Amino acid sequence: MSTAGARVGSVVQVPGGATRRALVLAAAALVLAPRASRAQELDAPNVVAITPLLATSGQPSEQALRTLAARGFQAVVYLAPSDVPNAVRGEADILAGQGITFVHLPIPFNAPDDAHVQALFAALDELKGRKTLVHCEINMRASTLVFLYRAIRLRENPAAAYESVARVWSPRGSWRRLVVEELAKNNVQFEPY
Secondary structure, three states: OOOOOEEEEEEEEOOOOOEHHHHHHHHHHHHHHHHHHHHHOOOOOOEEEEEEEEEEEEOOOOHHOOOOOOOOOEEEEEEOOOOOOOOOOOHHHHHOOOOOEEEEOOOOOOOOOHHHHHHHHHHHHHHOOOOEEEOOOOOOOHHHHHHHHHHHHHHOOOHHHHHHHEEEEEEEHHHHHHHHHHHHHHOOOOOOO
């Protein structure tokens, strides 16, 4: 027995009055807590909670879509074309059955443009105050366009807002060009990385 505790009956006391059993229970809680919180997370790639009312992600599984209302979501904005390989057939119907507003703004991955940005801005303006999930396939379209909304429309600090993009990817090609052009057009000083 170590000098850290004194044996009292069959219970080992440790400094501070804690018992071995309490320590074991506390350790078990720490081990199980991450699993419990993961079970509460949305089953989708690259989920990023922006605020309590706004999240972005890749394509949620069909089962995850069926639980969105129970998770408090009131609206979903889908930014990928419906014929991408991992699209969930009947997503609009699954959401409508839960009373969730569904907005589909299909953006071809290699050709995002200002019209797509403006369409998302209009949708998010309309959905303001509702818990909303903006998703695409992997969260590349969604994270980037929601960043632009936050930096341009909401006037959030662009460096802080960009962290939600950087957690998923670093926009390249047409996506980087779109970000740079939109920020410049709206006098937002920020260099994406």
